[in-house]
Amino acid sequence: MAQAPRHYVTYDDRPVRNAIGLKLLMLSVAELAPADVLHVVLPELPGTLTDWIYRHVPQVQVHNITPKGEGWSAKPEVLLFLMNQGIDEVIWLDADLMLIRNPRPLWEGMPDEVLVAAEDLARRYDTALGEEKARVWGYEKKRDLATGLNSAVLRVTRWHRPLIESWCMHLQHEIYLQAQRNYQGFVDRPRALYGDQEVLDALLITLFAEVPVRFIRYGPEIIHDHRHFYAYTASDRLRNAFRFTRPYFVHCTGFHPWMVGPAFHEDTGGEYFHESTQLKPYVWYARRYADQLEEPVENLNFWLYYRTPFGKLCQVLTLNNPHLQGLGLWLLDRYRRWRKR
Numbered sequence: 001m002a003q004a005p006r007h008y009v010t011y012d013d014r015p016v017r018n019a020i021g022l023k024l025l026m027l028s029v030a031e032l033a034p035a036d037v038l039h040v041v042l043p044e045l046p047g048t049l050t051d052w053i054y055r056h057v058p059q060v061q062v063h064n065i066t067p068k069g070e071g072w073s074a075k076p077e078v079l080l081f082l083m084n085q086g087i088d089e090v091i092w093l094d095a096d097l098m099l100i101r102n103p104r105p106l107w108e109g110m111p112d113e114v115l116v117a118a119e120d121l122a123r124r125y126d127t128a129l130g131e132e133k134a135r136v137w138g139y140e141k142k143r144d145l146a147t148g149l150n151s152a153v154l155r156v157t158r159w160h161r162p163l164i165e166s167w168c169m170h171l172q173h174e175i176y177l178q179a180q181r182n183y184q185g186f187v188d189r190p191r192a193l194y195g196d197q198e199v200l201d202a203l204l205i206t207l208f209a210e211v212p213v214r215f216i217r218y219g220p221e222i223i224h225d226h227r228h229f230y231a232y233t234a235s236d237r238l239r240n241a242f243r244f245t246r247p248y249f250v251h252c253t254g255f256h257p258w259m260v261g262p263a264f265h266e267d268t269g270g271e272y273f274h275e276s277t278q279l280k281p282y283v284w285y286a287r288r289y290a291d292q293l294e295e296p297v298e299n300l301n302f303w304l305y306y307r308t309p310f311g312k313l314c315q316v317l318t319l320n321n322p323h324l325q326g327l328g329l330w331l332l333d334r335y336r337r338w339r340k341r
Contacts, residue, residue, distance in 0.1 A: 006107060007087045009039040011078045012095040013071060020258040020295060021096050023056075027097040027289045030057045036104075038093075041065055041078050056292055069171050072151070072196040073180070076168035079156055088112075092154040096252045098285055100223075103248040106216065107155060110177050115163070115204075115211050116155035118220040118251070120148030120197075121231050130205050133192040136175065139206035147215055149204070151197040151252045153222065163208045170199045216248070223247050227255035229276035234330050236284070241323040252282040257303035275329055277303060278311035284322035 010025060012018050022040065029038045037059065043066040053060050065081060067074035075092060082090045091107070112118065125144045134141040156164060170176060179193035192198055202213060216222050219236035220243070226232070231288060255278055277283065283304060290304060310329075318324035 003104075003288075006033070006036040006091060006104065007039060007082065007089065008033070008036060008042060008091045008093050009078055009082055010093045010095045011041040011067070011074050013043050013074070014259075015042045015044060015049055016046050017259050018256070019046070019164065020293060020299065021252070021256060022049070022296075023052065024098050024286050024289055025054045025093060025095060026053065026057045026060050027292055028285075029093075030059060032099045033104065034059070037061060039063060039082060041081065043067075050127050052294060069196075070180075072285060073171045073176075075151060075154070075196050076164045076171060079154075079164050079178075080168060081159075083158060083161060084263045087260075089155065089157045091116075092156075093249075093291060094149070094152040094251060096256055097152055098250050098282065099248065100246050100250055100285060101248055106221070106248060110214065111212075112157045112159045113212060115160055116214045116216065117155070117200075118150040118153040118222050118224075118249075119215040120150040121218060121224050121226065122148040123218055124148060129191055130201070132190075132230050133198055133202035134206050136190070136192045137170070137202055137206070139202070141205050142209035143205050145204060145213060146260065149201045149213075149215075150218075150224070152224075153216055153249060153252070160211065163203060163211060164175070166203055166207060167196075167200050170203065171196060181202075206323045219247075221247050221250060222249040223281055224251045224253050225280050225282040226253050227276075227278065229326055230330055230333055232281070232326065234327060237327050237330070241321050250282045250285055250336055252280070258299065261303040262298075274306070275308050275314075276326065278306055278308055279314055279326040279329055280327070281322045284320075284325070286329075 008029060010022070010190045015022065026038060026040065029036065039061045040053070045062065045064050048237055050062060053062060063081070067077035069077055079090050079092060106116065125147055127144055130144055131141055174200060176193055179189050192202070206214060218224060220239065223232060287304060290300060293300070314328045315325050317328065
């Protein structure tokens with residue numbers, strides 16, 4: 001018996017600048033979850049992008065809406081948009097994410113009342129920060145979550161509608177909007193109001209403390225491929241290289257080279273910045289789809305095919321394994337840190 005399709009959704013208010021990221025997500029879903037539906041919600045419909053979608057990933061459904069929230073703050077509005085069309089289970093995917101294998105096992109048998117979210121890089125729940133998140137809104141904290149929450153992947157059902165509606169309302173509240181307006185840099189904002197996931201976290205530990213949460217584990221189930229290569233630890237790299245099963249997702253977080261342009265090579269970005277870009281697992285998996293992107297070569301050469309001597313050596317020594325190729329860089333960084341003590 002054929003299984004009912006799962007409904008994934010993504011949103012991007014930069015469909016021209018992030019066309020490559022969107023294409024990579026769509027191609028990975030089409031290849032690895034062909035029985036499921038990906039909804040791509042855009043505030044504008046660039047002709048070149050929509051034409052590419054119809055030719056390469058016709059199972060993608062494109063929607064043209066303009067949410068009130070900008071960027072990540074649009075997530076609950078987009079989720080509600082699909083729920084209003086009668087879709088009982090919706091799975092959010094950030095537009096800078098790719099599938100590595102079909103994530104259907106994550107959702108199968110999952111009770112409707114369980115909210116599924118990605119685990120954050122910190123891998124622990126900051127109790128003091130949780131108190132701060134509750135206090136910002138004048139709520140009483142009723143629990144700690146099992147670990148840090150990252151909303152790059154989020155599975156919700158109709159059971160969670162009151163939570164999603166409340167999340168939407170809080171992201172349009174002046175307390176949140178003022179924090180987003182008044183601070184130019186992400187890290188300059190109050191920690192409790194960095195972005196959408198901090199507000200969702202606040203609701204889950206206060207008003208909706210009864211909602212069970214299942215976390216997609218950072219490392220074995222999702223790779224947050226951060227700008228700083230050492231966020232993907234040596235133990236996780238080794239486990240993923242020698243396990244029979246791969247993670248479900250790779251998330252290019254903190255830095256998107258295709259959006260920055262060739263000028264990023266002039267960015268010092270810390271030691272080994274260029275090598276770490278070459279050796280990112282996300283970049284390795286992106287190369288599989290290079291021929292289908294239909295992008296000018298100049299849009300790809302400076303990041304997808306960029307090579308450094310040390311990076312080439314790492315790839316040769318690890319037989320170009322996507323998880324091990326950055327291990328040498330990780331060990332070299334740890335050694336140099338140890339020498340500086």
